[in-house]
Amino acid sequence: MDRRKFLKLAGVGAGGIMLPVYGVPVSAAQLAGNGMDVGQKKVLADVVLNTARKAGASYTDVRIGRYLNQYVLTREKNVENIVNTESFGAGIRVIANGTWGFAATNDLTPDGIARAARQAVAVARANAKYQSEPVQLAPVKGVGEVSWQTPIQKNAIQVPISEKVDYLMEVNNSALNAGASFVNSALYLVNEQKYFASSDGSYIDQDVHRLWAPMQVTAVDKKSGAFKTRDGLSTPVGLGYEYLDGREEDKLHGQTTLYKDSYDMVEDAQLAAEQAKAKLSAKSIEPGKYDLVLEPLHLRLTIHESVGHPLELDRVLGYEANFAGTSFATLDKWRSGKFKYGSDKVNFFADRTQPGSLGAVGYDDEGVKAKRWDLVKDGVLVNYQATRDQVHMIDQKESHGCSYADSWSSVQFQRMPNVSLAPGKEKYSVKDMIRDVEKGIYILGRGSYSIDQQRYNFQFGGQLFYEIKNGEIVGQVEDVAYQSNTQEFWNSCSAICDESDYRLGGTFFDGKGQPSQVSAVSHGCATTRFDKINVINTKRKIS
Structure with missing residues (x-):
């Protein structure tokens, strides 16, 4: 799958922005499944580092990434769309002859990734003809093998689709019952599983999670035809599903407590309807x-x-x-x-x-x-x-x-x-x-x-x-x-x-x-x- 092949969805709020969704469609079950083992990633990374060095690179880094997206879009009583995508491949960056070169591939075999490494070096050599001065890299000490994960309580992608749809329907009903004429709501969930390795001596495995729950509520004055909107007052976050369900597990004491950074989308939908109506007479x-x-x-x-x-x-x-x-x-x-x-x-x-x-x-x-x-x-x-x-x-x-x-x-x-x-x-x-x-x-x-x-x-x-x-x-x-x-x-x-x-x-x-x-x-x-x-x-x- 190359970067030119991607889906675009109409967004909710913010002027109906177009949202890029890279990858190929997969099932929700595939999305929640495990990706490549970290040991396999290290083997492929070493192939890249060794191949690029032998080809003449003075510096090399490789990013092996699995990028997951899940978007659930609703309007009033209906689900408008559910999209699950996965994109998986590797990007290789090198310095050769003092110049950057880059190549990417989704052929994650030793031969495929080695070809991409040689291509990156060839690109750098070609670019060097037009380079006025060599790249100067600030030093970075290699950290060896380390890992990092967004500190989430609940993986949003692993929450059943039915539960997410039920939640958004509750949001929409809250707005409609409070007098809204129209309401859109959505969930945008992203998981970036990124493995980075470099000739500096770093092998870094990261698992990054993000969530966004936008909505837009519209109130219409039926006599005049005038209308006003109020978008949700949530914010995109680097958190898990606990941001929406408002609960977190206290693993030390075996209790469930209120999550301090939660957002009550249902309550905000009601307020949005009331405030959109108030805008009509403000x-x-x-x-x-x-x-x-x-x-x-x-x-x-x-x-x-x-x-x-x-x-x-x-x-x-x-x-x-x-x-x-x-x-x-x-x-x-x-x-x-x-x-x-x-x-x-x-x-x-x-x-x-x-x-x-x-x-x-x-x-x-x-x-x-x-x-x-x-x-x-x-x-x-x-x-x-x-x-x-x-x-x-x-x-x-x-x-x-x-x-x-x-x-x-x-x-x-x-x-x-x-x-x-x-x-x-x-x-x-x-x-x-x-x-x-x-x-x-x-x-x-x-x-x-x-x-x-x-x-x-x-x-x-x-x-x-x-x-x-x-x-x-x-x-x-x-x-x-x-x-x-x-x-x-x-x-x-x-x-x-x-x-x-x-x-x-x-x-x-x-x-x-x-x-x-x-x-x-x-x-x-x-x-x-x-x-x-x-x-x-x-x-x-x-x-």
């Missing part, structure tokens, strides 16, 4: 300057677009200019050591070790151990996100562990880690924050957005909007979007709630690169206030 916002109180599931998208992407080093260097833009956060700003990305309260950090996050792994796709590092400290730009062959460009000697490929057939490259805003250090709740606002808007959930190619000028909407006057919420409003630029916006940050309000939000399908790849990433923050931001009315007037 007053339209008056444009002007407002203090914005932004909750985490909303602010995570603003972080993603205005902080996560512009601090990707390849974007800063112009490698993404042809497709997804560049970055305003250029090297001269970082080298000055004085560039004010935000106010003194703003501290951004990258972290691929956060439990429950989409970007959590033990090691990246170059065998670099996951870690945490600062990007913006006390408002000042201090670092970027970089891979082994990039860090020398910013005078650093250790990779940040930001390499990722969405498939065994894709070459790994720099991808965003979890990028988060640190919570405030002093005790400060959402109620405290609202009480301190005279004229403002409280915004919840992700909405539409737009940002320029340098990740500087932007506009963001949301799911729910509440007007604040003299320290109190006075009612729901509609047709809200705010406009700013990245530096002005983050320098207007005046308050951040404490750690008790800190939550992760995320995206399952963050696109980048040519050919395009998708990755999953989370962003954490607490509710945050921004002063005197320009708010516009998005309502279209018909003349």
Whole structure:
């Protein structure tokens, strides 16, 4: 199965996005079955390493991957689709003559994988004719044979399909009984079984799990024909099915307890229907300057677009200019050591070790151990996100562990880690924050957005909007979007709630690169206030 052969499904919410699903259709039973034994993977990996070395490679890594997807989509009383796919193969990357070469194969026999290794070296030699300077890899010490698994309580793919369908039907009925006219709900389950080996001496076996439970609820005014929607307020997570069933097993004491990071989709469906109906009669916002109180599931998208992407080093260097833009956060700003990305309260950090996050792994796709590092400290730009062959460009000697490929057939490259805003250090709740606002808007959930190619000028909407006057919420409003630029916006940050309000939000399908790849990433923050931001009315007037 090559990467050009894949399915696409219409998504739920977020504008009906198209979701790529790589692999061949399999049964649910096959999906839940065991893959290749780790010992067999090591034998094949050694074939690659030895073959590439003999062919002239100075460095080699191989990723043997089994990528599993299960999507369950429903609408009202019906199941729209159930998709199970499996993709299995190996990607081989080498350096020969100072230049990268890559080849991939799904022929996982010793002969097949050896042919791919020789092909990767041949590609590198051909590329070397056009290389201006040799690849410089930051050193990574081999870790030997190690393994890592997402710390899940319940493997979502192994939960019976009937149980998942029954759950989504309960979700839909909850919305319909609360007055919704239409409702879509879905489960997206991903399991990446990845084995990485390199000539540095690493043999790393990882089992990565992710889950997303989106929905969209619509309320229609039958008299006028007007309608409003409210998407679910869940977030994609690096967790198992316990995120939805709300229970975890205490193996030490033999008890079952409430899981702290659970999401009640049934309850949210009821609230979504009620709030979508309320939107129909909510007053339209008056444009002007407002203090914005932004909750985490909303602010995570603003972080993603205005902080996560512009601090990707390849974007800063112009490698993404042809497709997804560049970055305003250029090297001269970082080298000055004085560039004010935000106010003194703003501290951004990258972290691929956060439990429950989409970007959590033990090691990246170059065998670099996951870690945490600062990007913006006390408002000042201090670092970027970089891979082994990039860090020398910013005078650093250790990779940040930001390499990722969405498939065994894709070459790994720099991808965003979890990028988060640190919570405030002093005790400060959402109620405290609202009480301190005279004229403002409280915004919840992700909405539409737009940002320029340098990740500087932007506009963001949301799911729910509440007007604040003299320290109190006075009612729901509609047709809200705010406009700013990245530096002005983050320098207007005046308050951040404490750690008790800190939550992760995320995206399952963050696109980048040519050919395009998708990755999953989370962003954490607490509710945050921004002063005197320009708010516009998005309502279209018909003349």
